[in-house]
Amino acid sequence: MNVYDTNRMIDALVPHGYENISDIENADLILLNTCHIREKASEKLFSELGRMKELKERRKSNDKETLIGVAGCVAQAQGEEIMKRAPVVNLVFGPQSYHRLPEMVKKANDERVIDTQFPKEDKFDFLPKAKKSSTIKRGLTAFLTVQEGCDKFCTFCVVPYTRGVEQSRPVAAIIAEAKNLVAGGVREITLLGQNVNAYHGENEHGVATSLAKLLHRLAQIEGLERLRYTTSHPNDMGDDLIAAHGDLAQLMPYLHLPVQSGSDKILKSMNRSHTSKKYLNLIEKIKKARPDIAISGDFIVGFPGESDKDFEETINLIKQVGYSSAYSFKYSPRPGTPGALMQDQVPEPVRVERLARLQILLNEQQDEFNKNMVGQIMPVLIDKRGRVSGQIGGRSPYLQAVHFDGSPDLIGSIRDIKIIAGDRHSLKGELVRENGVEVV
Numbered sequence: 001m002n003v004y005d006t007n008r009m010i011d012a013l014v015p016h017g018y019e020n021i022s023d024i025e026n027a028d029l030i031l032l033n034t035c036h037i038r039e040k041a042s043e044k045l046f047s048e049l050g051r052m053k054e055l056k057e058r059r060k061s062n063d064k065e066t067l068i069g070v071a072g073c074v075a076q077a078q079g080e081e082i083m084k085r086a087p088v089v090n091l092v093f094g095p096q097s098y099h100r101l102p103e104m105v106k107k108a109n110d111e112r113v114i115d116t117q118f119p120k121e122d123k124f125d126f127l128p129k130a131k132k133s134s135t136i137k138r139g140l141t142a143f144l145t146v147q148e149g150c151d152k153f154c155t156f157c158v159v160p161y162t163r164g165v166e167q168s169r170p171v172a173a174i175i176a177e178a179k180n181l182v183a184g185g186v187r188e189i190t191l192l193g194q195n196v197n198a199y200h201g202e203n204e205h206g207v208a209t210s211l212a213k214l215l216h217r218l219a220q221i222e223g224l225e226r227l228r229y230t231t232s233h234p235n236d237m238g239d240d241l242i243a244a245h246g247d248l249a250q251l252m253p254y255l256h257l258p259v260q261s262g263s264d265k266i267l268k269s270m271n272r273s274h275t276s277k278k279y280l281n282l283i284e285k286i287k288k289a290r291p292d293i294a295i296s297g298d299f300i301v302g303f304p305g306e307s308d309k310d311f312e313e314t315i316n317l318i319k320q321v322g323y324s325s326a327y328s329f330k331y332s333p334r335p336g337t338p339g340a341l342m343q344d345q346v347p348e349p350v351r352v353e354r355l356a357r358l359q360i361l362l363n364e365q366q367d368e369f370n371k372n373m374v375g376q377i378m379p380v381l382i383d384k385r386g387r388v389s390g391q392i393g394g395r396s397p398y399l400q401a402v403h404f405d406g407s408p409d410l411i412g413s414i415r416d417i418k419i420i421a422g423d424r425h426s427l428k429g430e431l432v433r434e435n436g437v438e439v440v
């Protein structure tokens with residue numbers, strides 16, 4: 001979502017004469033967009049601000065002024081502290097204030113600005129749409145936020161405090177944004193939300209619309225070949241959404257469905273309000289609707305009170321599901337969350353060891369998933385040149401990176417590729433040819 005938000009910040013500033021550049025030494029305005037989900041992410045900000053201080057001084061010695069801004073969830077949670085600890089910062093603003101950016105930047109030339117209120121208005125009503133040239137530059141795949149915030153209050157998580165309550169954008173606004181992206185060459189859209197499958201935005205008649213219905217609407221947009229969505233909560237996986245995985249050709253066979261832990265005791269204490277059995281049943285149901293679906297997940301090890309037995313239950317659950325990929329983390333106590341105050345914090349060395357064991361298993365599963373692709377023919381959305389000259393690459397329906405020999409002229413198309421090798425991080429393939437001629 002921060003990638004999406006960053007693009008929207010750029011879109012907000014472009015009409016005011018700003019241009020997004022890659023050489024930071026020439027930037028008059030530098031915005032650091034931050035994440036507060038785990039401790040490391042906010043530590044990174046303060047070390048980055050040290051670098052910004054040097055850069056600002058260097059530019060100053062050449063008579064150039066530099067404005068430094070901090071955006072995102074660290075700004076939201078620790079705005080005052082950032083202002084105090086880092087005098088180099090000119091403006092601080094939370095995730096719900098991006099639409100006020102031009103005004104804030106103007107003001108920041110004269111005084112330090114902090115805006116971490118949750119405004120009454122909806123930022124999406126004010127953010128300008130992306131210019132066609134910007135969309136083209138950003139490539140063939142795009143993110144689109146449809147839902148933001150969360151009311152679930154998992155006891156480890158800061159999101160409900162930093163992003164605010166759950167809100168869904170109206171269907172019409174999403175369709176318009178998707179059409180704008182497609183007009184700029186986008187062929188694959190990933191719908192975003194902290195709890196995306198809880199989406200319930202109003203349609204044109206004021207009726208609450210499910211994510212499944214929204215996907216059906218989006219699938220009607222000509223030129224929009226692929227749809228994905230992330231991140232989902234098991235409790236919001238409605239029957240119509242499961243069915244959509246079988247019914248909608250555009251909906252890719254990949255689902256990120258975090259479970260966090262395989263122990264019912266820990267799930268309860270995490271306030272996940274589902275059991276491991278319920279999750280496993282759900283996966284079974286989804287696989288019935290779309291047998292080849294790739295399942296991905298998130299895991300936290302070392303949540304307070306997690307015993308060896310609880311951890312083994314997570315290992316068992318992973319073995320039962322068989323993940324194509326996954327993200328796993330050591331529990332990181334976040335200020336203001338109930339988890340941080342719980343007794344029985346798990347000692348760091350235990351967390352480290354459990355994470356290592358978990359990741360060995362998840363890596364094995366990823367290796368196996370990729371190796372099983374060898375011999376299959378699959379449509380690949382070709383979106384870039386490969387690292388090796390003469391090669392081009394793209395993404396499989398299962399979100400794997402695929403590379404193969406081919407002409408850069410094919411970039412932008414979806415072609416059938418036969419997979420000839422696979423390792424943990426990518427697949428190697430070849431263009432499907434008939435009698436030595438490419439199949440068009």
Ligand code: 5AD
Binds near residue numbers: 330
């Ligand atoms: N500690 C470790 N991991 C966390 N996540 C969220 N909060 C924490 C935390 N305090 C992980 C969860 C979530 C993903 C986005 O980040 O697994 O699904």
Ligand code: SF4
Binds near residue numbers: 152153
């Ligand atoms: Fe955080 Fe996701 Fe739980 Fe919401 S559902 S509190 S975003 S982990």
